[in-house]
Amino acid sequence: MKIRTDFVTNSSSSSFIFKEFNSEKIKQAVEHRLALSSEECEKPWHPYLRELASSMAGRRFREYPLRDLMEVYSWYCNEVISKWLGVKMWKDWDDYDRWNAELEQALSEKVYLSSSDEKWNSLFILDLYEDYLYKTDQWNTDEKSMEVSLKILNAQVKDYLQSWECEGSILQVFYMNNLDELLKGAKRFEGKELADVMEYFFGAQYLYFDETETHYLISEALEEAGLCLYSCCHMG
Secondary structure, eight states, X not given: OOOOOTTOOXXXXXXXXXXXXOHHHHHHHHHHHHHTOOOTTTGGGHHHHXXXXXXXXXXXXXXXXXXXXXXXXXXXXXXXXXXXXXXXXXXXXXXXXHHHHHHHHHHHTOOOOTTTOHHHHHHHHHHHHHHXXXXXXXXXXXXXXXXXXXXXXXXXXXXXXXXXXXXXXXXXXXXXXXXXXXXXXXXGGTTSXXXXXXXXXXXXXXXXXXXXXXXXXXXXXXXXXXXXXXEEEEOO
16 A cells, blocks of 8 residues: 655644543543653653643644644554554554555455445545645645535546556555445535544544644553544654
């Protein structure tokens, strides 16, 4: 599977995706993790991390500009698909071929049912709109969302499936094998905001996005406490 880099920034950034957002639980999780911190080099960071934990605010996806939403989507797409199919995500490049082979096998066995596979519809829509926004030079917009249009999806799908971004990818085969049903299933999302489609894709309602890289202790604290579904500290 090819990994898109269209939306990678030139600076570090980080994000956390929450099904529910609870400020008190976040502060407690960070305090617990800091109490376990024994490295001397970590201790000077503790005041900053406590302040960050107190100021973190989970916002609905629709409160962020499309630029941030599509960047976050590009980071997590493969991880979400892997979770759906029960495939362990790769951790380093030595493990990539194993992950790719297992994901290809799982996708080849996937039976798409438009009546019950709305999450796959959301993936299909977001992939097409990611490509559309990039090609129309709208991905860097400050707009906070955009309504799903079947007219755009139908006009975009042929070019996307034949594009270099999609060519040879595992999802290309899945999309082509199920194209008619995916387009039919997309009708239920027509008129909805892309941000709402993204909440459906992630199975979550709240996003914390920071244009700077958050310290790894924050990520560890939230993950160990099971407070976030996905987290990423991205080096641009």
